[in-house]
Each structure stands twice: as C-alpha cells, then as structure tokens.
Amino acid sequence: MKAFMAPLLMIMVCACAAASTSKLPPLSTVPSVDLKRYLGTWYEIASYPRWFQKGCVAVKAEYSLRDDGAIRVINSCRTETFDGELRLAKGKAWVVDTQSNAKLKVRFFWPFSGDYWIIDLGADYEYAVVGAPGRDYLWILSRTPAMSTAVLDGILARLEAQGYDTSKLAPTKHPPR
Secondary structure, eight states, X not given: OHHHHHHHHHHHXXXXXXXXXXXXXXXXXXXXXXXXXXXXXXXXXXEOXXXXXXXXXXEEEEEEEOTTSSEEEEXXXXXXXXXXXXXEEEXXXXXXXXXXXXXXXXXXXXXXXXXXXXXXXXXTSSEEEEEOTTSOOEEEEESSSOOOHHHHHHHHHHHHHTTOOGGGOXXXXXXXX
16 A cells, blocks of 8 residues: 555645646747757856755756766765865766757656756856756856856846746855855
C-alpha cells in the first residue's frame, strides 16, 4: 500500500502546480541560443530559494561541452561564508528544442531531470535568466559576480511581464571584489 502513496502524492503535487499556473500564458523563451557562446562560467545574482541551495553563498555554474554533445554542468557554492566548505553538484544538460536551443533538461541524479528554459539573455551573453514552465524555479545569472541596477531592473520588469513573482527572489552573496 505504501508503495503507491509516493506516486499518488507526486501526481497530486503536479496537478496542483499545473492548476496554479493555468491562468498564466505559456512561458516564453528567447528565440535562439548559441550554445557555444552560452558555455562557460555564470555567477548566480538571485534565485528563488530552493532546499538544495540552502546556506549557499558565492554560487556559480560552469557549463562545458561533453564528448557526447550534451552539456557538463558543475554547480558550486560555499556553505554559509565565502571561505566555508565548497559544495559541488555535477550534472548533465541536453537540448530538448533544437529549433531554438533555449529549452533544455538538466539532471543531477538519475532518473530525475528538470526543465531549464532560457527566458532572457543579454545580447552579448553577459546575463541569462533561467526558469521553468511552472514558474516555480528562477535563476538570474551573470558572467560577473555583480550586475548593474539598471540591467537588473530591466530583467525584473520582463520577469513580471512573464508572470513571475519577483518578490520571491533572494539575492546571492558574493565576495567583494
């Protein structure tokens, strides 16, 4: 009997999440992403708090191409302080919409994967915003550990237009430069 409870609970959670976003228009991604330009190091500027990032500061992601064509993902952070314990999460991402390259899936442990949609991107790939269709995940990324207020304000306005609650964003702390 217990073996059926977890799948049933998962179905109920997914149904509730779908119902809560059904009033919103579909989430839009950027028209196209040059994956070679997207690879490299990204610093988290702000995100929706998630249990797997609890206590993290100096969060960054490093993306590189794997031999099989997928993308190697290495997320890192320090625990509580800038010289705290280094935490790493290694994963794999792959494109699911080859027309735009803006919709990917990412997996950190099998068999679970999540949506990784690039919903905003700087003209020079200086910033990126990553979300998911249910609008329950959100990351603002930059090539540098800091972002100008003007750029951030523009991103926040576009996120609100897409139905994101920007009041839920938590800024990420980085060491002073």
